[in-house]
Amino acid sequence: MVVLNKIYTRTGDDGTTALGSGERRPKYDLRVASYGTVDEANACIGMARLHTASAHAEIDAMLGRIQNDLFDLGADLATPDTGKDLGYEPLRIVASQVARLEADIDALNRNIKPLRTFVLPGGSPAAAGLHLARTVARRAERLMVELSLADGETVGPEAIKYINRVSDFLFVAARAVNDNGESDVLWVPGQNR
Numbered sequence: 418m419v420v421l422n423k424i425y426t427r428t429g430d431d432g433t434t435a436l437g438s439g440e441r442r443p444k445y446d447l448r449v450a451s452y453g454t455v456d457e458a459n460a461c462i463g464m465a466r467l468h469t470a471s472a473h474a475e476i477d478a479m480l481g482r483i484q485n486d487l488f489d490l491g492a493d494l495a496t497p498d499t500g501k502d503l504g505y506e507p508l509r510i511v512a513s514q515v516a517r518l519e520a521d522i523d524a525l526n527r528n529i530k531p532l533r534t535f536v537l538p539g540g541s542p543a544a545a546g547l548h549l550a551r552t553v554a555r556r557a558e559r560l561m562v563e564l565s566l567a568d569g570e571t572v573g574p575e576a577i578k579y580i581n582r583v584s585d586f587l588f589v590a591a592r593a594v595n596d597n598g599e600s601d602v603l604w605v606p607g608q609n610r
Contacts, residue, residue, distance in 0.1 A: 465546030
């Protein structure tokens, strides 16, 4: 159970932060950057939801589930698997969360025509917001993969799969809110030469 009765503790004033294991790391640490970028993607989704809440209820509900799962992902990343007993069961991303995203992607994608070129971020405020969230999720994924390859670090495979599917979902959702792709802004290679 999380209890936040005091927001500032001054323990981070030295440029470090505590992981779920109690270990302190510099705030620029790759693990901290990974879960911080997941948090940033979550905030971008929150902004996009300002435009999906009333007009796209089904997608908004999916985004709400993703936001909750992204907190799970942050908790997963903030508690590295060191093999030591923490005295509690750390929260981990599981295969069913990945499967749920895949099912949501498939459901949305059913009504969208295949692409013949890339899509420019935009079309509607909701789509632009979802594309922004997608790019931040991709950055989080790059950091997580880098972290997974760093000496002495671990990242669960389901966590990496999950963040990969989040960005896929956000792409498809952006197309869905753009009239199922009809209002997409398409890239025209070399158009302005």
